[in-house]
Amino acid sequence: MFELGEEPDPRFTLANERTFLAWIRTGLALIAGGVAVDAVRLPIAPAIRVAVALVLLLFGLLIPLLAWLSWAATERALRLGRPLPGSAITLPLAVGVLIVGVLIAVGVLVG
Template sequence: MILSDGLRTAATSVRLWFSPARIRAEGSTPDYRFSLANERTFLAWLRTGLALVGGGFAVDQFFPRLHSSLRASFTVVLLAGGALCALRAVNHWVRCERAMRRGEDLPVSRFPAALALAVGGLAVAVAVLALIGWTV
């Protein structure tokens, strides 16, 4: 039952990504400055996702001597992180817009902390491998 409720909520959320009219129908129109700030945050998340995708391609291209499975792992993690970041961007934008229209507190998320830890850990691993020239 809980799983089906979660799936229903997720499906509703994804439908809102493509239906701005449904978002506008909720609550009252917030100050445009807040909506525009929400949009700038969305765009910043998209830039972060693009940077992760670019990092994935860079690892693949600039570490040819790195063991192929390790290089592929780093590449896939960065590419998947970029995709996840882009999806999270639109989801967060919708959630914030709805909260503002309803006069609710903005939603909180652990995603920024998880993303920062993952990127930081991956960056340290790549830096160490680059410094020691690991080519196993």
């Protein structure tokens, strides 16, 4: 990938890297949240608590992969002088947070 096109302005490359690292931190936070939901034993139905923990863990594992793909696509666009691609992360993350919120709300009502 690095042999394609021209070397971009370092500021843009470093900004792309900072964005990648921010998504990695988000993935770590989701994993930590999944562990915490199961460890703290919230007053919600046990099956739903486990489901919430699993959803958080799965999205915590998915986000770094999507972050790398997004970083690579942006780096390629910068090197080739093309328009920057949209984020492949925001929609899955929003869906994951929505699922977790709905599960917790249902868990509180049922539990």
